[in-house]
Amino acid sequence: MGIWSKKSITALRAEAESSEGGLKRTLGALNLTMLGIGAIIGAGIFVLTGTAAANFAGPGVSLSFVLAGLACLFAGLCYAEFASMIPIAGSAYTYSYATMGEGVAWFIGWNLVLEYLFAASTVAVGWSGYFSAMLNEAGVHVPAAFASAPLTVINGHEVVRAFTCVDGTGTTLVDALTKAAYATREACTAAGGSPVEGLINLPAVALILALTFLLVRGVQESATFNNIVVAIKMIIVLLVIGFGFMYVNPENWTPFIPEMVTNPDGSTKYGMSGVLRAAPVVFFSYIGFDAVSTAAQEAKNPQRDLPIGMIASLLICTVLYILMSLVMTGLAPYTALGVPHPVSAALEAVPQLKWLEYLVNIGAVAGLSSVVLVMLMGQPRIFYTMSRDGLLPKVFAKVHPVYQTPAASTWIVGIIAIIIAGFFPLGLLGELVSGGTLAAFATVCIGVWVLRVRSPELERPFKTPLVPLVPLLGAGATLYMMYQLPGLTWALLGVWTAIGMTTYFVYGMRNSTIGKQEAGKR
Template identity: 55%
Template sequence: MSLWTKKSIDQARADGDGDEGQPTLARSLNAWNLTALGIGAIVGAGIFVLTGSAAAQYAGPGIVLSFVLAATACLFAGLCYAEFAAMVPVAGSAYTYAYVTVGQFLAWIIGWDLALEYLFASGTVAVGWSGYFVNLLKQVGLVIPPALTSAPLTVKNGFHFETTGALLNLPAVVLVGVITVLLYLGIRNSARVNGFIVLLKLLVVFLVIGFGLFYVVPAHWSPLIPPEVVDDKGSHYGWSGVLRGAGVIFFAYIGFDAVSTTAQEAVRPQRDMPIGILGSLIFCTVLYILMSLVLTGLVPYADLNVAHPVVVAIEAVQQLHWLALPVDIGAVAGLTTVMLVMMLGQSRVLFAMSRDKLLPSPLGKVHPKFRTPHVATVVTGVCAAVLAGLFPIDILGELVSIGTLLAFAIVCGCVLILRITQPDTPRPFKTPLFWLVCPLGVLVCGYLMYGLPGDTWLRLIIWMVFGFFVYFGYSRRRAA
């Protein structure tokens, strides 16, 4: 089989359904479920975890501009994802879109990249969740030993691993286990749990923004872009810091990408996928910008370099102390839905790649009762638990961002290619001004990738080289 063998759109749909007589994924998600999945994934790590560290280490108050930059790239990519998800409503997301556009080899590259994106996203969020959960327990008088709440490994100078003395981030591992069980038992129940928790965390976010705006100190926003500083860890602040901050917090937007992996479980994907993808993206962008303004206005940005920056910000204002407990509850609940959607997305990508014979066949099996890809779900849970239990949040976050940006750039390029090569294919949703939006999406994503540090690029290259060995040593022969 050629490296560039492509699927037709009809074949992609048929392969997604599997063999006749075998159980298939249940179509039970409506427009609200899809939008809630997007919000559930997007509103979480960006607000409750990464905004603080990105502002403190890279952008300062200019983190607001970082969110605008990231949102611009997301809008371009979101329009392209919406077109593909309505046209090819199967589980593989960007992997399947690449398969029908540019062939098997590039599809493998994007599928392998999505594994990096979703697995490391799950680890990042679980580590952030653990920080908020431990803080919540402290407020009710319960203390978990630090050796069981921290990563046992840290990274110095890009690739030098050192031990921290901790044993395991136990809360993060437990969370992964609980979500794995929930996803195993069915998409309908998972969507219901997600919808309830989304409403809860939005209430908390509205409380912080609404009350926090009354206590911001405008002086904390000056200068908006702090002068650039260069040290042994690289460049911080200045415009380069804003750019790097955008690359880091871009991780916060991967929710709409995960929505597209559930297209095969949507009742009316041609109509509802664009609603879920674009609706969640636009709504959450506004929330991110407002929240970053409030956080950097309540305290000096340097104070936000912690795992739970929202709590630090509101505890700095006496009148807002009452919000500490609701914020911890909202963060614990909110980050739970992010984990749920990331692990949901990863299992569906593994499922799609297995159906195409690029991964072992058990990953493509559907549970006869729960109608979920149960083997792929368990494998996802095990991998996410290892990452969450052993690694710190900073290395995980930057790896997720570069993987996400690569996926978005490829999808934007694929929409442009397919518009040229298959102009008459029915498209329930069309990207407006595709001749402008698609190239801009590729360029903006590439620009944000350029702003990420060299060691992150090197880790991506190592991951991809490992993927090439897997493809040429196993996947290509099995697919043939």
């Protein structure tokens, strides 16, 4: 009983089929695929591609995307089997509940908070930077004090008062090539600028507030907005790929895998080891594809449409990542791409493509906004499912009587995301988000194998091929990624887990619906 209690697959299916007082089923395979693309294509294609090429793999970064894409596909195939069997909004939390018990399910649900809630805040801050830059180019300056949080992180762990270096007109001074030219107040003053301390990241707050309101109004309205935004960024990405290939200099691809170099600290980069090392870096570009499974109870035909949405979005995005990495490393030397805006840096190398740079900024703004939308959509639905299981207060399970969305949970998540994005430093959260996500991926992969052994007779509308090979490869790949995380991240994950398990033992276990049912039978 208790921590080892499992939910019946039959009961879960019955819950999924019951629409009374539940979420509204409006999403088809196309909407779910677009949700997946909306979650995946964001900072990864506009930032990580250049970073991984310059620092690790050179032009061979396209091979890193192949490796990361395969690892993610293994996990995606496992997600697809569970999603077709158990079309519940809880995603990996629900799958763990059915295979490994309530304690593991809580652990995964708690880690998914890292993936969705903290990732939404982190990406919103990135969106704020691109959006403010676009406004600056148009002659509209966001006051520096209202474009950044009051705190930031330096040296990977030290929290300090944040500031922005501006010139006499209030325009932010930026040196994309060095990134450190205005890193201290003394350097800012020496460059003729003035340090302005941050008060609140207002653009990030405004974005989260608007998207939260949209999500409360209805999932179909949110999906329509997401479809439009995804179409915009897809068109821009395809323009860069299409026109970029016309100006590729093949000499920039030679050698395709640069000779390995030893750094002063003894570490290495480039060579085949660099390609392998870049794979975990670019793997994080795919974080969010599992958000498709959180829309299970709003899918018209979840047994068919959920696997299509997850697998199709993964395949489409992997192809786009590979093509984009080939174009970028073909337009400019890979050593020039280690900047905050690598796509623009690649385009600057070809004067004929200058006209694409502003479109790339639009694509980045569109891409990041859709990522925030999908993250803010996923977290309330996991809370909704956990609340219906008694592990969270009932307020999280309240459905709006008109819009049929988890409105209370959506507003709670939105307000917390606003506070995090507007006021707190996010430098410590990036790898913490990744750790929580990878734990969920590995658990789902292992769960598929466990359920195949324990309950082979269950109906599976979609079956993961080559079990146990595919689940083992998926779990092995994600655990390898976790192994690469630094010690500080592991320490923070330990603290986060301790807080979560304490909450479970104090509240969740005592209020668990299945726990009360089992106690009543004794």
